Amino acid sequence: MSGTKKIAVLTGGGDCPGLNAVIRAVTKSAINVYGMEVIGFLDGFKGMVEKDYIPLTLETVSGIAHTGGTILGSSNRDNPFRYLTVEDEQEVFTDQSDRAIENMRELGIQGLIVIGGDGSLHIAQEFYEKGIKVVGVPKTIDNDLSATDVTFGFHTAVDTATEALDRLHTTAESHHRIMILEVMGRYAGWIALHAGMAGGADVILIPEIPYQVDRVVEQVKHRYEKGKKFSIIVVAEGAREVDGEMVVKQMVPQSHDPIRLGGAGEKLAQQLEKSAGMETRVTVLGHLQRGGAPIPYDRILSTRYGVAAVEAFARGAYGTMVSLRGSDIVAVPIIDAIEKLKNVDPDSDIVRAAKAVGMSFGD
């Protein structure tokens, strides 16, 4: 083989606005700056196990920075270390990581760039510990990865949720109703907090601040008495009552985290109709937060992350994840990003600011 380095890139976990901009930046900078060859594994880690890939060239990645989704496909249920296989007509989980590594060797791939959130970066770390030269890129609308100020995709999700709140505002006011918007975010309240602040929500419920229904009722009634006969409530899917549990919608056994949350908004609506006696409607924003074009902020961040990931690989910073710290892109150990989820600090200035302008957290 020639001295040309060949790297692979994959997108793992739930998709997120900005994935294509990262793929484009990785490919273009690897080719333009370092003269590398690039391939993309299809459907996340599944493509690595099944040796399913496409060559990535300047042509393949042209004109995709502004598009949603991922040209490589993604999966949040295919983990090579616990891979669903059929043996003796039985479905069993087996370790296929050596098969994936052998595929990389056969394809002459020296490095792997994993664009993923918590689950995919855990797998990336396991491959690194098995000797693979891995660099991670922090992706998730949830913004719950430690060791980076922001993950790409988060601000686009906030934008979508804020637009939804703006739209709910006018219909809430017309009908004198309580409008509840349930947003994603898993065990972190970042989307709810940011969209709630931007969209002028009257109540913001997040997992980090367990709520009391009575406090929410107080806020709604207080507004009513002042002549504001409607209220806007944004509920993170992971929100829960004091001493209560998160509301689980579904289990996905093959997934790194099998729990799928959902239903917190509906639960609250029933409680409020009973206690506040006001007509209440629920909108679950769901995967609209993941689809569609990235906003300019995420296109730029994704491009910077993609270029920085190739740079990190070129200088031998394996086992790292590119990260935004202040206004700089740096590389941090992947392990620091996945050791613990990044949650909203209930005493942070953003929460205090929201409270100061009269928003309630139900506490």
Ligand code: F6P
């Ligand atoms: O992690 C991203 C995310 O969209 C979460 O906010 C949400 O809880 C989950 O993925 C939904 O996963 P799925 O696409 O499997 O329904």
